[in-house]
Amino acid sequence: MAIKYSRQRQEIKNFLMSRKDHPTADVVYMNVRQQYPNISLGTVYRNLTLLADMGEITRLHLGDGVDHFDADTSPHYHFVCSKCGQVMDLHMNNIDSIVDIAGMNFNGEIQGHITYFYGICGNCNEPDDEH
Amino acid sequence: MAIKYSRQRQEIKNFLMSRKDHPTADVVYMNVRQQYPNISLGTVYRNLTLLADMGEITRLHLGDGVDHFDADTSPHYHFVCSKCGQVMDLHMNNIDSIVDIAGMNFNGEIQGHITYFYGICGNCNEPDDEH
DNA sequence: CTAATATCAGTAATGATTACTGATTTGGAG
DNA sequence: CTCCAAATCAGTAATCATTACTGATATTAG
Numbered sequence: 001m002a003i004k005y006s007r008q009r010q011e012i013k014n015f016l017m018s019r020k021d022h023p024t025a026d027v028v029y030m031n032v033r034q035q036y037p038n039i040s041l042g043t044v045y046r047n048l049t050l051l052a053d054m055g056e057i058t059r060l061h062l063g064d065g066v067d068h069f070d071a072d073t074s075p076h077y078h079f080v081c082s083k084c085g086q087v088m089d090l091h092m093n094n095i096d097s098i099v100d101i102a103g104m105n106f107n108g109e110i111q112g113h114i115t116y117f118y119g120i121c122g123n124c125n126e127p128d129d130e131h
Numbered sequence: 132m133a134i135k136y137s138r139q140r141q142e143i144k145n146f147l148m149s150r151k152d153h154p155t156a157d158v159v160y161m162n163v164r165q166q167y168p169n170i171s172l173g174t175v176y177r178n179l180t181l182l183a184d185m186g187e188i189t190r191l192h193l194g195d196g197v198d199h200f201d202a203d204t205s206p207h208y209h210f211v212c213s214k215c216g217q218v219m220d221l222h223m224n225n226i227d228s229i230v231d232i233a234g235m236n237f238n239g240e241i242q243g244h245i246t247y248f249y250g251i252c253g254n255c256n257e258p259d260d261e262h
Numbered sequence: 263c264t265a266a267t268a269t270c271a272g273t274a275a276t277g278a279t280t281a282c283t284g285a286t287t288t289g290g291a292g
Numbered sequence: 293c294t295c296c297a298a299a300t301c302a303g304t305a306a307t308c309a310t311t312a313c314t315g316a317t318a319t320t321a322g
Contacts, residue, residue, distance in 0.1 A: 118242060119242035283302100288298085
């Protein structure tokens with residue numbers, strides 16, 4: 001018996017699964033508090049880390065200084081809007097060949113890569129919105 | 132007159148240019164202190180940020196929680212060893228086509244991508260070193 | 263040379279995340 | 293069903309990287 005069930009952890013995972021954006025720990029905290037008003041931020045962090053270690057969710061580093069979490073663990077990529085900060089999924093063709101390209105002139109074992117894309121999202125890119 | 136010369140900033144840049152690894156602010160601080168024993172960590176951070184904003188160096192987010200800095204601003208990629216933590220340059224063929232691939236089914240403007248590779252570096256991968 | 267101001271050293275503050283502690287919850291054994 | 297060992301919790305303190313603030317110093321145009 002190593003890992004015991006906990007209502008809080010279940011609710012954290014449920015919340016993450018209900019969202020297609022990629023919330024930060026703080027956003028998870030704010031929302032789970034509606035179900036468990038006494039939950040502590042430490043509990044949220046501990047369980048997010050635990051779920052990530054178990055492979056049930058993914059922790060994303062997107063260069064904005066805060067970790068984001070994603071309940072979709074299938075391989076896919078992310079886009080970060082430079083204007084509004086939104087993080088969205090990119091369902092795109094496989095680009096794992098870049099690992100082979102990277103390995104061509106490298107003396108070592110390349111096991112994988114971290115990639116995300118940035119730019120202006122569809123919402124922020126609306127034409128003629130102002131003035 | 133907006134930006135004035137400073138010996139400290141010059142030394143920070145000199146130090147960065149002398150290294151082909153990708154030091155953190157703290158490593159820069161430790162080393163520049165040999166020339167300027169009174170320099171403060173805040174000065175190092177302020178100047179690294181200033182140099183990065185001026186485009187003279189690049190700030191790297193490599194998912195390890197600390198920022199790394201690189202005096203080589205030409206486009207290239209990085210490899211992070213999962214074992215020893217070393218960061219090294221990868222001189223490889225262009226992979227900018229992944230931006231086009233990502234943009235195919237995306238409603239928005241993709242301006243670029245952040246990519247780095249991870250695995251076991253040549254040094255850590257030495258065969259039969261122990262036992 | 264001098265004055266205006268960018269920069270500095272030193273230190274305090276911030277923000278995200280982790281660690282600690284005594285109380286509570288969970289779940290297998292009897 | 294009850295009991296207890298261990299996992300988890302809430303609350304709080306600590307950590308770590310980075311940024312902001314302040315009075316003193318260095319730089320540079322005129």
